[in-house]
Amino acid sequence: MSNEPAPPRFSSVFDRAFLTGLEDVTQLILVRHGEQLLPPPGVPAGETVDPPLSERGREQARLVGEHFSTQHIDEVYASPLRRAYDTGEQIARHHRLTPIVVDDLREVELFRDIPRDKSAVATLGEHLLAGIRERMLVERSWDVYPYSESSHEFRRRAVNAIESIIAANPGRRVAIACHGGVINAYVGHVIGSRYDMFFRPAHTSVHIVAAAEGRRALHSLNDVSHLVTPAGSFLSH
Numbered sequence: 001m002s003n004e005p006a007p008p009r010f011s012s013v014f015d016r017a018f019l020t021g022l023e024d025v026t027q028l029i030l031v032r033h034g035e036q037l038l039p040p041p042g043v044p045a046g047e048t049v050d051p052p053l054s055e056r057g058r059e060q061a062r063l064v065g066e067h068f069s070t071q072h073i074d075e076v077y078a079s080p081l082r083r084a085y086d087t088g089e090q091i092a093r094h095h096r097l098t099p100i101v102v103d104d105l106r107e108v109e110l111f112r113d114i115p116r117d118k119s120a121v122a123t124l125g126e127h128l129l130a131g132i133r134e135r136m137l138v139e140r141s142w143d144v145y146p147y148s149e150s151s152h153e154f155r156r157r158a159v160n161a162i163e164s165i166i167a168a169n170p171g172r173r174v175a176i177a178c179h180g181g182v183i184n185a186y187v188g189h190v191i192g193s194r195y196d197m198f199f200r201p202a203h204t205s206v207h208i209v210a211a212a213e214g215r216r217a218l219h220s221l222n223d224v225s226h227l228v229t230p231a232g233s234f235l236s237h
Contacts, residue, residue, distance in 0.1 A: 019210035019217040024171040027219075028162065029073070030186065030207040031091065031177045033083040034060035035236050042119050049109075050081050057083065057203060060227060060234050064204040065090030067226035073097070074172040077165055079105040079179060087204060088177030099177065104161035107179035108142050108196075109149040123147070140195040142181075151196050158185040166211045183207055190216045202227070203236050 015021045034057030039048050053061060068091050078088030078099035084106075088099040111120045121129055124146065135144040142151040158181070165174060180201045188198055190209060199222065201207065206223040209216060227234045 016213075017215070017217070019212050019215060019219075022212060025210050025212040026166050026169055026171060027173045028166065028209045028211065029068070029173070029175040030183050030209065031064060031087060031175060032180050032183060032201040032203060032205050032207075033079075033081075033087040033177060034058060034064075035203045036083045042121060044117050044119055050083075052082050053086055056234060056236060058086075060204040060236070061087040061090040063226050063229065063234060064206070065094055067206075068175065069094035072173055073175050075100065075169060075174045076177065077102050077105065077174060078177040079107070079182070081106055081179070084177045084179060088175065091175050091177065102161050102165070104157040105176065105178045105182055108154045108181040108185075110142070110145050111147050112149055113147040120147075140197045142196050154181065155185045155189065155196070158182045159189045162186045171212075187218060187221070190218055200237055 011022060019025050033053070035054045036051040036057060037054040039051060064087065073091065073095050076088050076092040076095070076097050076099045078085045078101055080101045080103055085099055085101065092099050111123075114120060114123045124132075132144050132146075142148060142154055162176065162182075165176065181197070183201050184193075184195075184197050184199065187193075187207060187209065188195065201222055202224045204224075204227065206226075207221050208219040208223075210219050211217075224235055
């Protein structure tokens with residue numbers, strides 16, 4: 001058996017294209033928040049924006065925090081909304097970090113221009129809401145929703161927010177606790193999807209994007225392995 005050292009590994013075109021096996025690559029760990037405590041139908045719009053984690057959501061957040069407890073993480077960022085911040089906190093605490101809040105990581109603002117003391121159904125009516133939902137099934141664009149943040153506006157702020165995190169963390173490994181819409185916006189930007197929602201991230205699902213040399217590469221999508229435990233599955237959407 002030879003004791004000669006292995007020859008040096010040279011980066012291939014695919015290493016460079018997909019940012020594998022290279023030095024000084026920033027790794028983004030995008031984590032959707034845990035399950036939120038949903039308000040009942042007909043609640044005024046102002047009371048539906050920032051719900052807390054549900055009991056299952058708190059357990060999901062604990063599990064994703066444990067999942068990353070033995071892995072190196074340099075920084076944790078989070079949306080200001082409670083369900084995302086509290087999820088990010090469960091990751092950060094294992095690394096003696098405090099989540100850095102980035103306001104533009106908040107979820108797409110549906111029905112934001114409806115008076116806060118009125119519900120969407122009271123403003124639009126049941127039939128119009130049903131029609132909007134049918135359009136979303138096919139078009140998967142936030143622009144089908146009236147009184148809401150536009151698709152272009154949302155994608156611009158979400159992508160810019162994450163790109164600013166990349167710029168601040170060259171060659172580092174950072175976790176970002178945010179929302180399904182934000183994850184779709186950024187990953188969709190990376191892979192060139194025309195849909196605002198091209199897939200459905202599970203609660204506390206993990207998605208990894210690499211960034212270096214002006215390139216971005218998707219390394220994994222919708223990992224939920226940490227949610228399957230000896231006590232049962234905590235998977236939800």
